[in-house]
Amino acid sequence: MKVLVTGGAGFVGSHIVDQALEAGYEVSVIDDLSTGKKGQVNPYASFYEMNIASPDVERVIRQEMPDFIIHQAAQSSVPISLKDPIGDATTNIIGTVNLLEAARRHGVRKVVYASSAAVYGEPQYMGIDEVHPKQPLSPYGISKYVPEFYLNAYHHLYGLNYTAFRYANVYGERQDPKGEGGVVSIFVDRALAGQELTVFGDGEQTRDFVYVQDVARANIMALAGGDNEILNISTNQKTSVNQLIALMEEALGSKLAVKYEAPREGDIMHSYLDNTSATEKLGWKPRYSLQEGLTKTLRFYQVSK
Ligand SMILES: NC(=O)c1ccc[n+]([C@@H]2O[C@H](COP(=O)([O-])OP(=O)(O)OC[C@H]3O[C@@H](n4cnc5c(N)ncnc54)[C@H](O)[C@@H]3O)[C@@H](O)[C@H]2O)c1
Missing domain, CATH: 3.90.25.10 (UDP-galactose 4-epimerase, domain 1)
Structure with missing residues (x-):
């Protein structure tokens, strides 16, 4: 089975690539190396240096024909999103839609998406569960939230499955x-x-500090479960x-x-963040x-x- 990891040269993505290879998947990576490092990409993965908002993404997906996409590539900084909200939205929103269009055209079965605790905004109660009000306070929080709607819509329109994870503070x-x-x-x-x-x-x-290897493991588990769910990935x-x-x-x-x-x-x-749903719906718990x-x-x- 084939997995395409976007952002596979970055912090979280590179751990996902390692764990996917260990689990026996054939792995390819798209990353524009804007914050990621080529040296972090596992040499057993094929690598495409490319912007996820580029039309070339479709060519890669046509060529690789992945069964799954694990989508980590993002403008991942809140302060940069304040300085450049257009660049932030272009990568995080347009880039994701670009990927979803290619995914549904080429028979991808599922997209696993990295959302963020930033979608919740100011906490109104604790632990924050998935139904907590969403009032993102930064362009980054908004641009991570909007793709969740696209994922849900693409599932209903085209049968493309997804799992969206709202990560707490990964370290x-x-x-x-x-x-x-x-x-x-x-x-x-x-x-x-x-x-x-x-x-x-x-x-x-x-x-809420969650360890990167636990986060990567949640992504690998989502290749076999947690379909069409939005789940907090946290320690509670x-x-x-x-x-x-x-x-x-x-x-x-x-x-x-x-x-x-x-x-x-x-x-x-x-x-x-409350992680009860991730345990109930995916069987995941931090180790x-x-x-x-x-x-x-x-x-x-x-x-x-
Ligand atoms: N680290 C955290 O605490 C945290 C918390 C919540 C959510 N997230 C989300 O998890 C994901 C991974 O975050 P991270 O901490 O590993 O960040 P990171 O910046 O280390 O990784 C992001 C990767 O995406 C690549 N990238 C950025 N823009 C791109 C583009 N336009 N085209 C192709 N590649 C591009 C970067 O080069 C980098 O390798 C992101 O989607 C982020 O929003 C992270």
Whole structure:
């Protein structure tokens, strides 16, 4: 069976490629390398350097004839979406529609899509479940949400199956600390360089940190289940930034220098996502605790430094 992974040179996508190959799938990748790295693409996958919004995507799908598409390629930064909402919408919305058009024309059975917790906006209750109101507060949150409607419509119009995952804060190996990487990759990078960590606010703000290998496994499981569902991929647990720092200190066996600055405007104070539906409808549960995932992430960066 064949899987096409878009964004397979990126953080989450490259782990999906690895796990799909391990599971015995034949894998191809489309990525324009705007944030991804060619060196992260597993050499056993075929690689197409291409923009997902390009008409050439149809040629690749015609040639590869994938059974499944796992769609991770995206403009994945909230701040960039504020600076360039048109570029953000072009990649995340038009790029996805371009892919869906090619998919339905060439007999793709299913598209697995990476949506985001950003679709919910300001939390109105916790844990946030899939029926929580959707009021995205950034162009990125909107551009990740709109494709969910296309997926549902393409299922009804053309019988194209889908699973859409709303990821919480993903962390782990290969997350780029230099770009718009998550707090974990930034902290790990600074800690290993002996630099001070900057916390905005008092550090009591909480997030739901889910390990990348658990996220990749959910995507592989969706090739065999969870059809036409929208599911949170999360740990159902909130961790404060201060707790995260304490766990890092424990894993490193040393104290870290931390500087507290004024909170950033617009930052959400608390957030965690209910993952009951992913367990019930897909049989997925995270396997890694934050401590285990953090330790693996730290080891990876220690070795690659
Ligand atoms: N990392 C997180 O915490 C998180 C949370 C929620 C949702 N997501 C979603 O998960 C997916 C993967 O995110 P990530 O953290 O791995 O980001 P990433 O930036 O590392 O990966 C995205 C990949 O897509 C590629 N890409 C970008 N624009 C493209 C285009 N126009 N054509 C082809 N390729 C393009 C990039 O080069 C990169 O390799 C994204 O869809 C993102 O929106 C991520």
